[in-house]
Amino acid sequence: MGELIGYVRVSKADGSQVVDLQTDAMLAAGVRKDMVYEDRASGSRDDRPGLDHCLKALRAGDTLVLWKLDRLGRDLRHLVNTVDDLATRSIGLRVLTGHGAIDTTTAQGRLMFGIFATLAEFERTLIRERTIAGLASARARGRVGGRKAVMTPAKVRLAESAMGHPETNVAALCKELGVSRQTLYRHVAPDGSLRPDGCRIVGAGRGTGASGDRRIEALS
Template sequence: MKIGYARVSTGLQNLNLQEDSLKKFGCDKIFTDHISGAKSHRPGLESAIEFVRSGDTIVVWRLDRLGRNMEDLIRIVNQLNERGIAFYSLQENISMDKASSTGQLMFHLFAAFAEFERNLILERSAAGREAARARGRFGGRPEKLSNDDLRLIKTLADSGTPIKSIAERWEVSRTTIYRYLGKLN
Protein backbone atom coordinates (compact mmCIF):
# COMPACT_ATOMS: atom_id res chain seq x y z
CA MET A 1 0.00 0.00 0.00
CA LYS A 2 1.28 3.49 -0.83
CA ILE A 3 0.80 6.05 1.93
CA GLY A 4 1.36 9.71 1.08
CA TYR A 5 2.61 12.46 3.36
CA ALA A 6 2.36 16.15 2.46
CA ARG A 7 3.40 19.19 4.47
CA VAL A 8 3.35 22.96 4.02
CA SER A 9 5.04 25.37 6.37
CA THR A 10 2.48 28.15 6.67
CA GLY A 11 -1.24 28.65 6.51
CA LEU A 12 -0.77 30.77 3.38
CA GLN A 13 0.49 27.77 1.43
CA ASN A 14 -1.73 24.94 0.28
CA LEU A 15 -1.26 21.23 -0.19
CA ASN A 16 -2.93 20.95 -3.62
CA LEU A 17 0.22 20.35 -5.69
CA GLN A 18 1.58 17.75 -3.29
CA GLU A 19 -1.74 15.96 -2.81
CA ASP A 20 -2.41 15.87 -6.58
CA SER A 21 1.06 14.38 -7.21
CA LEU A 22 0.63 11.80 -4.46
CA LYS A 23 -2.83 10.78 -5.76
CA LYS A 24 -1.49 10.53 -9.32
CA PHE A 25 1.30 8.26 -8.05
CA GLY A 26 -1.36 5.98 -6.57
CA CYS A 27 -1.29 6.72 -2.86
CA ASP A 28 -4.20 5.03 -1.12
CA LYS A 29 -4.18 7.37 1.87
CA ILE A 30 -2.56 10.79 2.41
CA PHE A 31 -1.61 12.35 5.73
CA THR A 32 -0.93 16.09 5.94
CA ASP A 33 0.54 18.76 8.16
CA HIS A 34 0.29 22.57 8.11
CA ILE A 35 3.37 23.13 10.23
CA SER A 36 6.98 24.21 9.89
CA GLY A 37 9.46 21.44 9.15
CA ALA A 38 11.56 22.81 12.00
CA LYS A 39 8.97 21.52 14.47
CA SER A 40 9.76 18.08 15.82
CA HIS A 41 6.10 17.34 16.60
CA ARG A 42 4.28 16.85 13.29
CA PRO A 43 0.96 15.09 13.99
CA GLY A 44 0.28 14.13 10.36
CA LEU A 45 3.69 12.51 9.97
CA GLU A 46 3.34 10.73 13.30
CA SER A 47 -0.07 9.40 12.22
CA ALA A 48 1.33 8.25 8.87
CA ILE A 49 4.22 6.42 10.54
CA GLU A 50 1.81 4.80 13.00
CA PHE A 51 -0.58 3.81 10.18
CA VAL A 52 1.88 2.13 7.79
CA ARG A 53 2.63 -1.57 8.03
CA SER A 54 5.46 -3.78 6.84
CA GLY A 55 5.50 -3.93 3.04
CA ASP A 56 3.93 -0.46 2.65
CA THR A 57 5.67 2.55 1.12
CA ILE A 58 5.59 6.11 2.44
CA VAL A 59 5.65 8.58 -0.45
CA VAL A 60 6.49 12.29 -0.26
CA TRP A 61 6.52 14.98 -2.91
CA ARG A 62 10.08 16.09 -1.99
CA LEU A 63 12.64 14.95 0.58
CA ASP A 64 12.44 18.22 2.52
CA ARG A 65 8.78 17.51 3.27
CA LEU A 66 9.75 14.53 5.44
CA GLY A 67 12.79 15.57 7.49
CA ARG A 68 13.85 18.81 9.18
CA ASN A 69 17.43 18.19 8.12
CA MET A 70 19.54 15.36 6.76
CA GLU A 71 19.98 13.78 10.20
CA ASP A 72 16.23 13.84 10.87
CA LEU A 73 15.52 12.42 7.42
CA ILE A 74 17.97 9.56 7.97
CA ARG A 75 16.46 8.83 11.39
CA ILE A 76 12.92 8.68 10.00
CA VAL A 77 13.83 6.59 6.96
CA ASN A 78 15.88 4.17 9.08
CA GLN A 79 12.96 3.88 11.51
CA LEU A 80 10.69 3.01 8.60
CA ASN A 81 13.18 0.58 7.15
CA GLU A 82 13.53 -1.28 10.46
CA ARG A 83 9.80 -1.93 10.26
CA GLY A 84 10.03 -3.14 6.64
CA ILE A 85 8.51 0.03 5.22
CA ALA A 86 9.91 1.51 2.00
CA PHE A 87 10.24 5.21 1.22
CA TYR A 88 9.88 7.09 -2.07
CA SER A 89 10.35 10.75 -3.01
CA LEU A 90 8.57 11.84 -6.18
CA GLN A 91 10.58 14.94 -7.18
CA GLU A 92 14.00 13.39 -6.57
CA ASN A 93 12.83 10.00 -7.89
CA ILE A 94 14.55 8.34 -4.93
CA SER A 95 13.42 4.96 -3.72
CA MET A 96 14.83 3.69 -0.46
CA ASP A 97 14.12 0.10 0.30
CA LYS A 98 16.77 -1.99 2.04
CA ALA A 99 15.46 -5.02 0.19
CA SER A 100 17.11 -3.72 -3.00
CA SER A 101 20.80 -3.12 -3.71
CA THR A 102 20.06 0.42 -4.85
CA GLY A 103 18.08 1.09 -1.69
CA GLN A 104 20.96 -0.12 0.45
CA LEU A 105 23.37 2.11 -1.48
CA MET A 106 21.07 5.11 -0.98
CA PHE A 107 20.91 4.44 2.77
CA HIS A 108 24.69 4.31 3.00
CA LEU A 109 25.02 7.52 0.99
CA PHE A 110 22.46 9.30 3.15
CA ALA A 111 24.16 8.07 6.31
CA ALA A 112 27.51 9.34 4.99
CA PHE A 113 25.99 12.74 4.19
CA ALA A 114 24.39 12.91 7.64
CA GLU A 115 27.73 12.16 9.31
CA PHE A 116 29.42 14.73 7.07
CA GLU A 117 26.82 17.34 8.05
CA ARG A 118 27.29 16.58 11.77
CA ASN A 119 31.07 16.90 11.40
CA LEU A 120 30.73 20.25 9.59
CA ILE A 121 28.50 21.56 12.38
CA LEU A 122 31.04 20.43 14.99
CA GLU A 123 33.90 22.08 13.07
CA ARG A 124 31.99 25.36 12.69
CA SER A 125 31.07 25.34 16.37
CA ALA A 126 34.68 24.71 17.42
CA ALA A 127 35.91 27.48 15.11
CA GLY A 128 33.32 29.88 16.55
CA ARG A 129 34.35 29.06 20.13
CA GLU A 130 38.03 29.53 19.24
CA ALA A 131 37.31 32.92 17.63
CA ALA A 132 35.35 33.98 20.73
CA ARG A 133 38.20 32.88 23.04
CA ALA A 134 40.66 34.90 20.92
CA ARG A 135 38.47 37.95 21.65
CA GLY A 136 38.44 37.21 25.38
CA ARG A 137 34.97 35.65 25.55
CA PHE A 138 34.85 32.24 27.16
CA GLY A 139 31.13 31.56 27.34
CA GLY A 140 29.24 30.10 30.23
CA ARG A 141 27.32 31.80 32.96
CA PRO A 142 28.86 34.97 34.42
CA GLU A 143 30.33 34.70 37.89
CA LYS A 144 27.79 35.50 40.59
CA LEU A 145 30.30 37.08 42.97
CA SER A 146 33.04 39.62 42.24
CA ASN A 147 36.59 39.48 43.63
CA ASP A 148 35.66 42.17 46.18
CA ASP A 149 32.68 40.06 47.26
CA LEU A 150 34.94 37.03 47.63
CA ARG A 151 37.43 38.87 49.86
CA LEU A 152 34.60 40.09 52.09
CA ILE A 153 32.98 36.65 52.21
CA LYS A 154 36.31 35.06 53.19
CA THR A 155 36.79 37.64 55.94
CA LEU A 156 33.26 37.03 57.24
CA ALA A 157 33.64 33.25 57.13
CA ASP A 158 37.06 33.41 58.85
CA SER A 159 35.58 35.58 61.61
CA GLY A 160 32.89 32.97 62.32
CA THR A 161 29.86 34.45 60.54
CA PRO A 162 27.49 31.57 59.72
CA ILE A 163 27.57 30.50 56.06
CA LYS A 164 23.77 30.65 56.00
CA SER A 165 23.87 34.38 56.89
CA ILE A 166 26.53 35.06 54.25
CA ALA A 167 24.52 33.19 51.61
CA GLU A 168 21.34 35.12 52.49
CA ARG A 169 23.16 38.46 52.27
CA TRP A 170 24.40 37.75 48.71
CA GLU A 171 21.20 35.90 47.76
CA VAL A 172 23.01 32.71 46.80
CA SER A 173 22.92 29.19 48.17
CA ARG A 174 25.20 27.94 50.89
CA THR A 175 26.65 25.55 48.31
CA THR A 176 27.73 28.53 46.21
CA ILE A 177 29.49 30.11 49.20
CA TYR A 178 31.27 26.85 50.03
CA ARG A 179 32.30 26.43 46.38
CA TYR A 180 33.80 29.93 46.21
CA LEU A 181 35.55 29.49 49.58
CA GLY A 182 36.98 26.19 48.32
CA LYS A 183 38.47 27.98 45.31
CA LEU A 184 40.16 30.52 47.59
CA ASN A 185 41.89 27.88 49.77
Protein backbone atom coordinates in the same frame (compact mmCIF):
# COMPACT_ATOMS: atom_id res chain seq x y z
CA MET B 1 2.24 -6.48 -0.56
CA GLY B 2 1.90 -3.58 1.86
CA GLU B 3 0.01 -0.31 1.58
CA LEU B 4 1.20 2.90 -0.06
CA ILE B 5 0.78 5.66 2.54
CA GLY B 6 1.35 9.28 1.56
CA TYR B 7 2.43 12.36 3.50
CA VAL B 8 2.03 15.94 2.21
CA ARG B 9 2.94 19.25 3.83
CA VAL B 10 2.75 22.96 3.12
CA SER B 11 4.54 25.55 5.24
CA LYS B 12 1.64 27.92 5.93
CA ALA B 13 -1.60 27.19 7.74
CA ASP B 14 -3.37 30.39 6.62
CA GLY B 15 -4.72 28.89 3.39
CA SER B 16 -2.27 30.74 1.12
CA GLN B 17 -0.68 27.41 0.21
CA VAL B 18 -2.54 24.27 -0.83
CA VAL B 19 -1.64 20.59 -0.93
CA ASP B 20 -3.51 19.87 -4.17
CA LEU B 21 -0.38 19.41 -6.30
CA GLN B 22 1.16 17.01 -3.81
CA THR B 23 -2.09 15.12 -3.27
CA ASP B 24 -2.64 14.71 -7.03
CA ALA B 25 0.87 13.25 -7.33
CA MET B 26 0.06 10.80 -4.52
CA LEU B 27 -3.13 9.62 -6.23
CA ALA B 28 -1.30 9.24 -9.55
CA ALA B 29 1.30 7.07 -7.80
CA GLY B 30 -1.40 4.74 -6.54
CA VAL B 31 -1.91 6.05 -3.00
CA ARG B 32 -5.54 5.91 -1.89
CA LYS B 33 -7.01 9.28 -0.91
CA ASP B 34 -7.85 8.07 2.60
CA MET B 35 -4.21 7.06 3.02
CA VAL B 36 -2.78 10.56 2.55
CA TYR B 37 -1.81 12.41 5.75
CA GLU B 38 -1.11 16.13 5.75
CA ASP B 39 0.30 18.99 7.80
CA ARG B 40 0.13 22.74 7.37
CA ALA B 41 3.23 23.79 9.26
CA SER B 42 6.89 24.63 8.78
CA GLY B 43 9.17 21.63 8.37
CA SER B 44 11.35 22.94 11.22
CA ARG B 45 8.56 22.38 13.76
CA ASP B 46 8.56 19.33 16.00
CA ASP B 47 4.77 19.30 16.45
CA ARG B 48 3.49 17.88 13.17
CA PRO B 49 0.48 15.72 14.08
CA GLY B 50 -0.11 14.62 10.49
CA LEU B 51 3.40 13.18 10.27
CA ASP B 52 3.08 11.56 13.70
CA HIS B 53 -0.15 9.82 12.68
CA CYS B 54 1.35 8.82 9.35
CA LEU B 55 4.42 7.21 10.92
CA LYS B 56 2.23 5.36 13.43
CA ALA B 57 -0.02 4.06 10.65
CA LEU B 58 2.88 2.48 8.74
CA ARG B 59 3.38 -1.25 9.13
CA ALA B 60 6.08 -3.66 7.97
CA GLY B 61 5.89 -4.01 4.18
CA ASP B 62 4.26 -0.59 3.68
CA THR B 63 5.86 2.25 1.71
CA LEU B 64 5.84 5.91 2.72
CA VAL B 65 5.29 8.10 -0.34
CA LEU B 66 6.49 11.74 -0.44
CA TRP B 67 6.13 14.40 -3.10
CA LYS B 68 9.62 15.73 -2.38
CA LEU B 69 12.24 14.75 0.19
CA ASP B 70 12.06 18.10 2.00
CA ARG B 71 8.46 17.40 3.06
CA LEU B 72 9.67 14.89 5.65
CA GLY B 73 12.70 16.03 7.66
CA ARG B 74 13.51 19.09 9.79
CA ASP B 75 17.09 18.82 8.58
CA LEU B 76 19.40 16.25 7.04
CA ARG B 77 20.10 14.48 10.31
CA HIS B 78 16.40 14.20 11.21
CA LEU B 79 15.67 12.95 7.69
CA VAL B 80 18.33 10.24 7.83
CA ASN B 81 17.28 9.13 11.31
CA THR B 82 13.63 8.94 10.25
CA VAL B 83 14.39 6.83 7.18
CA ASP B 84 16.75 4.61 9.20
CA ASP B 85 13.85 4.00 11.60
CA LEU B 86 11.57 3.16 8.67
CA ALA B 87 14.14 0.70 7.32
CA THR B 88 14.42 -0.96 10.74
CA ARG B 89 10.64 -1.43 10.68
CA SER B 90 10.84 -2.90 7.12
CA ILE B 91 9.06 0.15 5.67
CA GLY B 92 10.11 1.59 2.31
CA LEU B 93 10.36 5.21 1.16
CA ARG B 94 9.37 6.52 -2.27
CA VAL B 95 10.04 10.14 -3.32
CA LEU B 96 8.14 11.15 -6.44
CA THR B 97 9.86 14.38 -7.56
CA GLY B 98 13.06 16.36 -7.16
CA HIS B 99 16.55 15.99 -8.58
CA GLY B 100 16.41 12.23 -8.68
CA ALA B 101 13.43 10.34 -7.32
CA ILE B 102 14.17 7.82 -4.56
CA ASP B 103 12.69 4.40 -3.88
CA THR B 104 14.40 2.57 -1.02
CA THR B 105 12.59 -0.63 -1.96
CA THR B 106 15.12 -0.87 -4.83
CA ALA B 107 18.89 -1.43 -4.67
CA GLN B 108 19.57 1.89 -6.44
CA GLY B 109 17.36 3.79 -4.01
CA ARG B 110 19.07 2.24 -0.99
CA LEU B 111 22.45 3.21 -2.44
CA MET B 112 21.34 6.81 -2.95
CA PHE B 113 20.05 7.11 0.57
CA GLY B 114 23.28 5.59 1.86
CA ILE B 115 25.02 8.61 0.31
CA PHE B 116 22.69 10.94 2.21
CA ALA B 117 23.53 9.15 5.45
CA THR B 118 27.23 9.61 4.77
CA LEU B 119 26.70 13.33 4.11
CA ALA B 120 24.76 13.68 7.36
CA GLU B 121 27.61 12.15 9.36
CA PHE B 122 30.10 14.40 7.53
CA GLU B 123 27.94 17.42 8.38
CA ARG B 124 27.82 16.49 12.08
CA THR B 125 31.59 16.10 12.16
CA LEU B 126 32.14 19.51 10.56
CA ILE B 127 29.73 21.19 12.99
CA ARG B 128 31.46 19.56 15.95
CA GLU B 129 34.96 20.51 14.77
CA ARG B 130 34.04 24.11 13.92
CA THR B 131 32.24 24.62 17.21
CA ILE B 132 35.12 23.25 19.27
CA ALA B 133 37.59 25.42 17.33
CA GLY B 134 35.37 28.48 17.80
CA LEU B 135 35.02 27.91 21.54
CA ALA B 136 38.77 27.44 21.91
CA SER B 137 39.36 30.67 20.00
CA ALA B 138 36.89 32.55 22.21
CA ARG B 139 38.57 31.26 25.36
CA ALA B 140 41.97 32.30 24.05
CA ARG B 141 40.65 35.85 23.62
CA GLY B 142 39.14 35.89 27.09
CA ARG B 143 35.58 36.29 25.87
CA VAL B 144 34.06 33.52 27.98
CA GLY B 145 34.98 34.34 31.58
CA GLY B 146 32.64 36.72 33.42
CA ARG B 147 30.05 36.81 30.65
CA LYS B 148 26.73 35.02 30.80
CA ALA B 149 27.03 31.91 28.64
CA VAL B 150 24.45 31.63 25.89
CA MET B 151 23.50 28.92 23.46
CA THR B 152 24.18 29.66 19.79
CA PRO B 153 22.93 27.70 16.75
CA ALA B 154 26.35 26.03 16.45
CA LYS B 155 26.37 25.07 20.15
CA VAL B 156 22.85 23.66 19.91
CA ARG B 157 23.81 21.58 16.85
CA LEU B 158 26.92 20.25 18.61
CA ALA B 159 24.88 19.41 21.71
CA GLU B 160 22.19 17.75 19.56
CA SER B 161 24.80 15.55 17.88
CA ALA B 162 26.71 14.72 21.07
CA MET B 163 23.66 13.98 23.24
CA GLY B 164 22.49 11.40 20.72
CA HIS B 165 25.43 9.19 21.69
CA PRO B 166 25.14 7.26 25.00
CA GLU B 167 28.88 7.51 25.62
CA THR B 168 28.78 11.32 25.81
CA ASN B 169 29.93 12.76 29.14
CA VAL B 170 27.38 15.49 29.88
CA ALA B 171 29.61 17.32 32.35
CA ALA B 172 32.44 17.45 29.82
CA LEU B 173 30.06 18.61 27.09
CA CYS B 174 28.75 21.44 29.32
CA LYS B 175 32.32 22.50 30.05
CA GLU B 176 33.17 22.49 26.34
CA LEU B 177 30.08 24.55 25.49
CA GLY B 178 30.59 26.89 28.44
CA VAL B 179 27.02 26.39 29.72
CA SER B 180 25.39 24.87 32.77
CA ARG B 181 23.71 21.47 32.73
CA GLN B 182 20.37 23.25 33.23
CA THR B 183 20.97 25.41 30.15
CA LEU B 184 21.96 22.38 28.10
CA TYR B 185 18.84 20.39 29.03
CA ARG B 186 16.62 23.41 28.40
CA HIS B 187 17.68 23.29 24.74
CA VAL B 188 18.44 19.60 24.06
CA ALA B 189 16.82 16.50 25.55
CA PRO B 190 18.95 13.59 26.89
CA ASP B 191 18.21 11.58 23.71
CA GLY B 192 19.58 14.37 21.49
CA SER B 193 16.23 15.72 20.28
CA LEU B 194 15.74 19.47 20.22
CA ARG B 195 13.47 21.11 22.76
CA PRO B 196 11.45 24.26 21.93
CA ASP B 197 14.24 26.64 23.10
CA GLY B 198 16.74 24.77 20.95
CA CYS B 199 14.42 24.83 17.93
CA ARG B 200 13.99 28.59 18.27
CA ILE B 201 17.75 29.18 18.35
CA VAL B 202 18.45 26.90 15.40
CA GLY B 203 15.59 28.47 13.42
CA ALA B 204 16.89 31.99 14.13
CA GLY B 205 20.38 30.91 13.06
CA ARG B 206 19.19 30.11 9.56
CA GLY B 207 18.88 33.79 8.77
CA THR B 208 16.05 36.02 7.58
CA GLY B 209 14.23 34.58 4.60
CA ALA B 210 16.12 31.29 4.64
CA SER B 211 14.09 28.15 4.38
CA GLY B 212 14.57 25.55 7.06
CA ASP B 213 14.45 22.91 4.34
CA ARG B 214 17.09 24.49 2.07
CA ARG B 215 19.80 21.88 2.59
CA ILE B 216 17.41 19.04 1.90
CA GLU B 217 15.83 20.94 -1.01
CA ALA B 218 19.21 21.04 -2.71
CA LEU B 219 19.46 17.26 -2.53
CA SER B 220 15.88 16.45 -3.57
